[in-house]
Amino acid sequence: MGTSSIYNGPADRNPLLPEGFEDDYVDSEELEDNIDEPKKEENKSKDGDEKKAVLSGSWQETKKSMSQFINGTSNDKGKITGNYVRASGGSTAASSRAVSGRNTTVNLGKFLSNILRDGIIRTLESLQIDYVGKSVESLLSEIVNSISPESSTKEDVVARNALIEVECKMYELIIESGKDIESLNTLNEDMFDEIMNSYVAAYIFEGMLNDLQSRFEMYGDDTKVAQQKEREFKEFIEVSVELKLREVRLSKVDYQDKSIQSIVKEIYRECYHILEVL
Numbered sequence: 651m652g653t654s655s656i657y658n659g660p661a662d663r664n665p666l667l668p669e670g671f672e673d674d675y676v677d678s679e680e681l682e683d684n685i686d687e688p689k690k691e692e693n694k695s696k697d698g699d700e701k702k703a704v705l706s707g708s709w710q711e712t713k714k715s716m717s718q719f720i721n722g723t724s725n726d727k728g729k730i731t732g733n734y735v736r737a738s739g740g741s742t743a744a745s746s747r748a749v750s751g752r753n754t755t756v757n758l759g760k761f762l763s764n765i766l767r768d769g770i771i772r773t774l775e776s777l778q779i780d781y782v783g784k785s786v787e788s789l790l791s792e793i794v795n796s797i798s799p800e801s802s803t804k805e806d807v808v809a810r811n812a813l814i815e816v817e818c819k820m821y822e823l824i825i826e827s828g829k830d831i832e833s834l835n836t837l838n839e840d841m842f843d844e845i846m847n848s849y850v851a852a853y854i855f856e857g858m859l860n861d862l863q864s865r866f867e868m869y870g871d872d873t874k875v876a877q878q879k880e881r882e883f884k885e886f887i888e889v890s891v892e893l894k895l896r897e898v899r900l901s902k903v904d905y906q907d908k909s910i911q912s913i914v915k916e917i918y919r920e921c922y923h924i925l926e927v928l
Contacts, residue, residue: 658713658864659709659860659861659863659864661709661710662708662710707732707734707735707738709737711733711737712733712737715733719879720866720869720876721869728925728928731926731928732928734861734862734925735923735926740926741919741920741923742919744922745921748805748857748915748918750800750803750805750806750810751805751850751918752918753798754810754812754849754853755846755849756905756911757796758845759846760906761793762837762842762845762846763842763906764776766838766839766901770832770835771832779796781831786824786831790820790821794810804860808857808860812849812852812853812855812856815852816845816849819844820845823841839901839902843895843899846895846901847891850917850918850921851891854925855883855884858883859883887925890921890928891924894920895917900917
């Protein structure tokens with residue numbers, strides 16, 4: 651497969667080029683990825699101490715740091731996430747763009763809150779989901795469609811893929827508890843938090859993976875190694891996000907609050923901020 655068929659992810663705009671011109675030629679040269687560590691400018695303070703200027707995040711640096719991680723020349727996963735968030739415009743901009751992710755987070759929170767309050771059967775009825783005679787797999791698929799119905803944009807697809815992953819966790823919970831959909835009646839606040847935390851982490855991971863997948867395709871000659879690196883990166887995001895969300899306790903959030911979108915947006919901003927400064 652030629653590299654022309656690979657989505658290289660976002661690119662830094664060259665200010666010398668006209669508006670709307672994608673400077674993919676920069677990224678195509680980057681396929682070599684300059685594996686050496688990026689050079690940093692050094693300044694001397696008045697007392698002679700050296701100070702290294704912090705490089706602002708760019709998509710080129712983000713892709714380079716991911717390539718270094720995949721190739722094993724660096725294990726600094728925080729460098730990847732930090733560059734990614736800064737290249738995205740910072741934590742506030744990243745959370746602002748996460749529209750589908752935030753909407754799905756709110757809908758998932760409402761769904762789980764309704765289970766805690768009313769039980770799974772009444773919750774399914776409120777969603778107009780006919781549960782009689784249907785398999786668990788079929789019902790979970792309908793729940794996904796209800797919580798995240800649209801997949802018309804890249805952002806929609808990322809949000810939906812993250813939800814599908816979380817639904818797999820719900821399936822495991824069902825199988826462990828009793829093998830039918832009513833097993834979700836065993837849901838408690840700890841399980842609620844686990845599911846919601848998993849969704850936020852999965853959404854952030856899926857978004858980063860979507861933009862940086864080309865690095866795995868170009869440098870993951872060994873499929874097993876590439877998959878292992880992907881798992882390591884995913885686990886890093888999961889642990890980092892979970893540490894922040896432990897302070898929030900998403901099971902305590904009122905998903906019917908009129909300002910819920912602002913609340914969730916701030917939660918995402920804090921999660922992106924943690925990943926930016928690691």
